[in-house]
Amino acid sequence: xxxxxxxxxGFCFLFPALILLSLLxxxxxxxxxxxxxRSQLIYELKGHFIGLANYIETLQDKEFWNALxxxxxxxxxxxxxxxxxxxxxxxxxxxxxxxxxxxxxxxxLPFFMPTISVTLMWRWLLxxxxxxxxxxxxxxxxxxxxISWLAESRFAFFxxxxxxxxxxxxxVIINILARLQTIPLELYEAAExxxxxxxxxFRYITLPEIKGVLLVVILLRGIxxxxxxxxxxxxxxxxxxxxxxxxxxxxxxxxxxxMRLGKGAADAMVTLLIxxxxxxxxxxxxxxxxxxxx
Amino acid sequence: xxxxxxxxxxxxxxxxxxxxxxxxxxxxxITYLTPETDPTTVAVDNNIIKRFEEIHPNVKVxxxxxxxxxxxxxxxxxxxxxxxxxxxxxxxxxxxxxxxQGFLLPLEDLFEDIGDIPRKFVxxxxxxxxxxxxxxTESQVLYYRKDLFEKAGIxxxxxxxxxxKAAEAxxxxxxxxxxxxxxxxxxLGGMPSNYFFFSAFLWANGADYxxxxxxxxxxxxxxxxxxxxxxxxAKFAPPGVVNAGNVEVxxxxxxxxxxxxxxxxxxxxxxxxxxxxxxxKIDVVTTPVGPSGxxxxxxxxxxxxIVFSGTKHPEIAKEFVKFYMSGxxxxxxxxxxxxxxxxxxxxxWLDNPEYFExxxxxxxxxxxxxSMELAYKYGTDFQFRHDTVNPYLGEALSMPTLSTELNKFxxxxxxxxxxxxxxxxxxxxxxxxx
Numbered sequence: 099x100x101x102x103x104x105x106x107x108g109f110c111f112l113f114p115a116l117i118l119l120s121l122l123x124x125x126x127x128x129x130x131x132x133x134x135x136r137s138q139l140i141y142e143l144k145g146h147f148i149g150l151a152n153y154i155e156t157l158q159d160k161e162f163w164n165a166l167x168x169x170x171x172x173x174x175x176x177x178x179x180x181x182x183x184x185x186x187x188x189x190x191x192x193x194x195x196x197x198x199x200x201x202x203x204x205x206x207l208p209f210f211m212p213t214i215s216v217t218l219m220w221r222w223l224l225x226x227x228x229x230x231x232x233x234x235x236x237x238x239x240x241x242x243x244x245i246s247w248l249a250e251s252r253f254a255f256f257x258x259x260x261x262x263x264x265x266x267x268x269x270v271i272i273n274i275l276a277r278l279q280t281i282p283l284e285l286y287e288a289a290e291x292x293x294x295x296x297x298x299x300f301r302y303i304t305l306p307e308i309k310g311v312l313l314v315v316i317l318l319r320g321i322x323x324x325x326x327x328x329x330x331x332x333x334x335x336x337x338x339x340x341x342x343x344x345x346x347x348x349x350x351x352x353x354x355x356x357m358r359l360g361k362g363a364a365d366a367m368v369t370l371l372i373x374x375x376x377x378x379x380x381x382x383x384x385x386x387x388x389x390x391x392x
Numbered sequence: 393x394x395x396x397x398x399x400x401x402x403x404x405x406x407x408x409x410x411x412x413x414x415x416x417x418x419x420x421x422i423t424y425l426t427p428e429t430d431p432t433t434v435a436v437d438n439n440i441i442k443r444f445e446e447i448h449p450n451v452k453v454x455x456x457x458x459x460x461x462x463x464x465x466x467x468x469x470x471x472x473x474x475x476x477x478x479x480x481x482x483x484x485x486x487x488x489x490x491x492x493q494g495f496l497l498p499l500e501d502l503f504e505d506i507g508d509i510p511r512k513f514v515x516x517x518x519x520x521x522x523x524x525x526x527x528x529t530e531s532q533v534l535y536y537r538k539d540l541f542e543k544a545g546i547x548x549x550x551x552x553x554x555x556x557k558a559a560e561a562x563x564x565x566x567x568x569x570x571x572x573x574x575x576x577x578x579x580l581g582g583m584p585s586n587y588f589f590f591s592a593f594l595w596a597n598g599a600d601y602x603x604x605x606x607x608x609x610x611x612x613x614x615x616x617x618x619x620x621x622x623x624x625x626a627k628f629a630p631p632g633v634v635n636a637g638n639v640e641v642x643x644x645x646x647x648x649x650x651x652x653x654x655x656x657x658x659x660x661x662x663x664x665x666x667x668x669x670x671x672x673k674i675d676v677v678t679t680p681v682g683p684s685g686x687x688x689x690x691x692x693x694x695x696x697x698i699v700f701s702g703t704k705h706p707e708i709a710k711e712f713v714k715f716y717m718s719g720x721x722x723x724x725x726x727x728x729x730x731x732x733x734x735x736x737x738x739x740x741w742l743d744n745p746e747y748f749e750x751x752x753x754x755x756x757x758x759x760x761x762x763s764m765e766l767a768y769k770y771g772t773d774f775q776f777r778h779d780t781v782n783p784y785l786g787e788a789l790s791m792p793t794l795s796t797e798l799n800k801f802x803x804x805x806x807x808x809x810x811x812x813x814x815x816x817x818x819x820x821x822x823x824x825x826x
Contacts, residue, residue: 141464142493226632246632249803251805336792336796337583338799338805340800356793
């Protein structure tokens with residue numbers, strides 16, 4: 099009886115959040131699914147039902163597969179680099195040294211700057227005519243002529259990955275640093291007494307301790323990076339050509355530039371399916387490895 | 393009993409008074425949606441609204457803003473929600489689509505009332521009614537450096553051939569360090585605006601996106617020729633064409649990095665900001681004619697007022713538009729934000745001394761007057777290319793395909809033919825037309 103009362107009470111407390119969740123996530127999701135089976139321009143009040151035509155068009159569209167491959171490369175490359183850089187930086191920032199507080203603040207700064215400021219700043223830094231990057235590289239005689247970092251296909255995607263790593267590594271740093279600070283120092287003292295090297299300490303103490311947080315961070319970074327659209331739109335617009343047109347950029351263009359809400363919704367639904375499969379696989383793999391460790 | 397009666401009568405009298413006052417004070421509210429979000433234009437709009445409200449004390453005008461690229465999605469959401477504004481400042485390319493859906497109010501009476509807007513700047517409609525009132529035109533002319541042309545001994549170009557030769561002749565290493573520091577031309581290759589910049593080249597070569605029967609003709613030999621020429625011209629532009637936007641090309645010309653640029657009057661404000669001394673060294677001409685073209689072209693981009701059919705106050709909405717486009721209001725709109733960019737579309741203003749004596753206009757009077765005259769004489773825009781209504785145009789130009797293929801071509805990833813064949817096939821398939 100008491101438990102039932104507790105359950106009802108719990109539900110009452112959750113109810114406002116559930117309403118908000120429904121309005122902001124569940125309703126738009128259902129609406130998008132509905133739209134994906136219709137042909138509807140953005141300014142039309144009602145479209146018309148066309149069945150699976152949007153999905154067939156999406157799956158037959160070379161642009162979609164190109165965008166998917168770019169999204170996967172972007173996500174995998176930037177997340178791996180963010181994790182490697184983030185863990186390394188967290189380990190360094192966990193050490194005691196002078197100006198540590200200032201160092202932590204500076205390292206975390208890119209994450210907290212507004213996206214629009216950051217992307218416009220990079221756009222000018224990398225500008226082929228006025229950008230300081232080219233100026234410095236030419237002064238150091240590393241290059242003879244300015245490089246169009248955002249205007250040449252071979253450099254644009256690479257530049258975006260580097261900017262993504264710079265901007266989002268602090269997220270990894272914050273989370274790993276927080277976990278590192280809860281690891282009992284006695285473990286390291288005992289390991290030192292036993293003659294363990296720094297690498298052994300990292301491998302057998304630090305890594306297992308941060309593994310849980312690391313797996314969550316990797317998942318979150320993967321999801322957040324996969325759906326990133328603002329940086330791409332501001333820096334390159336998906337260009338040159340479609341060399342930086344990832345899936346979110348394609349979805350945005352389908353729905354709001356080409357004005358085809360139905361097609362954009364179908365692209366989004368397929369993307370959702372791909373991300374869901376990735377999350378399920380990831381949870382299964384990481385769940386198994388957690389069990390093995392247990 | 394007596395006290396009770398007095399109380400009842402007093403309450404009744406007070407209630408009647410309040411109701412009467414409410415009736416007299418009932419306010420009509422209209423909403424105006426605009427993409428003009430720069431601070432000076434916002435201030436202008438607020439001033440105009442204030443003056444309108446002073447003349448019409450029972451009317452309140454609520455102003456809404458949306459980024460230029462977001463105005464259509466915002467409007468679409470409002471139409472769906474039944475909260476569409478009464479009036480909007482809008483690109484006429486989307487007007488046929490909105491008319492087809494029944495969203496717009498015919499405005500013949502307002503057009504007649506204003507009286508001096510050339511009919512050729514009004515968007516054609518299937519029922520031959522007027523659904524938009526043009527506010528201004530932007531004259532995209534070819535700005536060039538008179539001094540550099542004189543120094544190189546060449547005349548301003550009138551044909552594609554002369555254009556290319558001029559661009560080549562003016563791409564020089566001025567300080568002898570082996571690196572080019574003065575380029576012939578600035579080209580806007582960045583998405584999504586690149587097609588807008590390119591369109592005048594297409595038209596100047598006698599080509600187009602659609603023909604008068606609404607068939608796709610972007611893959612015609614003349615269109616491909618225009619794009620190939622564009623690619624040759626881009627070789628004499630500063631590096632980074634593929635990512636260059638409006639700001640980059642305007643700054644390149646203003647800082648003397650390039651000798652020519654096709655741009656609207658906004659360039660004069662950029663010159664004023666970066667290099668005021670340059671103003672006396674520039675002049676304007678039309679876009680040169682291509683080998684397959686016949687007439688000079690000026691891309692006279694028009695923006696319009698539209699009134700929505702769902703408005704509860706159509707007469708007040710029209711009154712606001714008429715007020716905005718007359719007298720000191722129109723002068724303030726044309727001069728306050730970016731003088732010389734939004735040019736008067738009312739023919740009675742072509743020689744308006746008040747306009748030309750405005751300080752921001754006066755210092756560039758000759759260029760602005762010439763730009764206006766060229767726009768009136770040779771001006772064309774997407775929706776005016778033929779006398780027919782094109783229901784596909786708005787969507788076709790909004791689709792990313794055109795700007796993406798232009799971008800790929802400028803990046804060297806595809807040939808001109810491949811680029812335009814791709815665009816043509818995409819449009820034909822999308823609209824189910826030839």
